[in-house]
Amino acid sequence: MKKAKAGTLTILLLTTFLLSGCGLTPKTSQDEVNAPQNAINKAASEYVDTHSDDGRIVVGISMPDRLLERWNKDGSYLRAQFEKSGCEVLLRFANNLIDTQENDIRDMINEGADLLVVTAVDCSALSDVLTEAHAANVKIIAYDRLIMESDAVDYYVSFDNYKVGQLQAEYIINTLHLPTAQSERHIEFVTGDPVDNNSRYFYNGAMNTLLPYLSSGILVPLSGQSGFYETSTAQWSTDLAQQRLQIILNSYYPEGTDLDAVLCANDSTALGAVRALSSDYAQKNKVLVTGQDADIANIYSIIEGTQSMTVFKALRQESVVTVSLGLSLLEGNTPASDLITSSDWDFSCSYNTTDYDNGSKTVPSYLLEPISITQSNLEAELFDTGYYRRNSAGLIYAAK
Numbered sequence: 303m304k305k306a307k308a309g310t311l312t313i314l315l316l317t318t319f320l321l322s323g324c325g326l327t328p329k330t331s332q333d334e335v336n337a338p339q340n341a342i343n344k345a346a347s348e349y350v351d352t353h354s355d356d357g358r359i360v361v362g363i364s365m366p367d368r369l370l371e372r373w374n375k376d377g378s379y380l381r382a383q384f385e386k387s388g389c390e391v392l393l394r395f396a397n398n399l400i401d402t403q404e405n406d407i408r409d410m411i412n413e414g415a416d417l418l419v420v421t422a423v424d425c426s427a428l429s430d431v432l433t434e435a436h437a438a439n440v441k442i443i444a445y446d447r448l449i450m451e452s453d454a455v456d457y458y459v460s461f462d463n464y465k466v467g468q469l470q471a472e473y474i475i476n477t478l479h480l481p482t483a484q485s486e487r488h489i490e491f492v493t494g495d496p497v498d499n500n501s502r503y504f505y506n507g508a509m510n511t512l513l514p515y516l517s518s519g520i521l522v523p524l525s526g527q528s529g530f531y532e533t534s535t536a537q538w539s540t541d542l543a544q545q546r547l548q549i550i551l552n553s554y555y556p557e558g559t560d561l562d563a564v565l566c567a568n569d570s571t572a573l574g575a576v577r578a579l580s581s582d583y584a585q586k587n588k589v590l591v592t593g594q595d596a597d598i599a600n601i602y603s604i605i606e607g608t609q610s611m612t613v614f615k616a617l618r619q620e621s622v623v624t625v626s627l628g629l630s631l632l633e634g635n636t637p638a639s640d641l642i643t644s645s646d647w648d649f650s651c652s653y654n655t656t657d658y659d660n661g662s663k664t665v666p667s668y669l670l671e672p673i674s675i676t677q678s679n680l681e682a683e684l685f686d687t688g689y690y691r692r693n694s695a696g697l698i699y700a701a702k
């Protein structure tokens with residue numbers, strides 16, 4: 303159980319306790335990680351428990367669901383690295399349910415969490431529980447999705463999500479040769495979950511990039527659907543994406559009418575789009591399908607040619623930044639760009655203190671770079687770099 307906020311004396315006693323070797327012993331994890339270890343290998347004795355005097359350093363991780371490959375990976379990467387650094391980790395998945403996530407977070411506060419790493423199911427629904435966490439002196443990192451309308455959020459770690467949408471749109475512009483196209487091209491949009499704050503960034507990045515071609519009329523959604531809500535996909539569901547595109551194909555793309563591209567915001571929606579195209583599209587032309595996440599099922603689709611591209615976000619890097627940030631917060635620091643300059647990360651990360659306003663405050667943010675993946679750079683970017691490997695039967699698995 304969480305106890306009262308630690309006073310100076312308690313901190314001194316705790317530090318003495320830890321330094322005497324009787325404190326937390328870093329647990330060895332089965333889930334070996336290759337992350338840079340400079341920032342995450344510190345002994346538990348260097349950390350000051352920020353809100354409890356129970357002798358534990360507890361990190362609560364709240365992920366939105368287990369349905370997507372990525373949140374399972376994020377959860378296990380984060381857990382392995384925090385445990386390796388001597389923290390006790392509580393990891394919960396919310397089944398995409400707002401109430402479940404609120405309860406999970408409340409439980410983790412009660413179980414003594416000193417730090418919470420949260421990917422919100424609904425980015426605007428956590429204000430109350432996070433206010434409670436803040437009052438208990440728990441540090442809060444919004445992981446991947448910015449949590450809105452809460453001044454309790456201390457930091458945000460993610461990718462440049464506007465750029466994700468830009469990369470998807472640029473792929474379509476270049477592959478369809480839109481700058482020189484003489485006749486109309488047809489596109490449909492399958493965008494993200496509207497309660498996920500990232501969906502807006504993806505949508506704006508894609509739409510602003512496509513705007514000149516949509517405005518000139520060279521690129522047209524025959525369904526007439528291009529608004530954020532009308533193209534959105536609740537819970538990023540593959541089935542809903544498939545059903546919506548099937549309806550569009552049957553209503554607006556009869557035999558003789560080509561569809562050229564489906565801009566899907568991520569890989570789960572791309573799976574649905576590919577299924578709809580294979581069952582309900584009458585024409586023979588290759589339809590471009592975009593995605594995001596480089597999930598293994600989608601890598602197979604790219605190799606087969608049913609999906610055209612995805613946007614890869616190195617989750618390992620996102621977790622390395624989050625763990626370094628979290629440990630620094632647990633030490634009582636106020637990290638800024640020095641978190642990056644003092645690291646030996648072999649990837650680029652920027653620190654932003656101006657652009658991520660959550661409605662209550664501008665949240666200091668660490669942002670990583672997404673990469674566009676097609677058949678032509680898939681081997682070099684994903685396999686030669688060691689993120690993915692093939693086993694002796696040729697099956698792909700995530701390696702780092």
Ligand code: BGC
Pocket residue numbers: 370372446447498500501538568569570594595
């Ligand atoms: C993440 C994507 C993911 C989507 C669905 C977004 O917030 O940034 O990587 O595909 O959620 O879970």
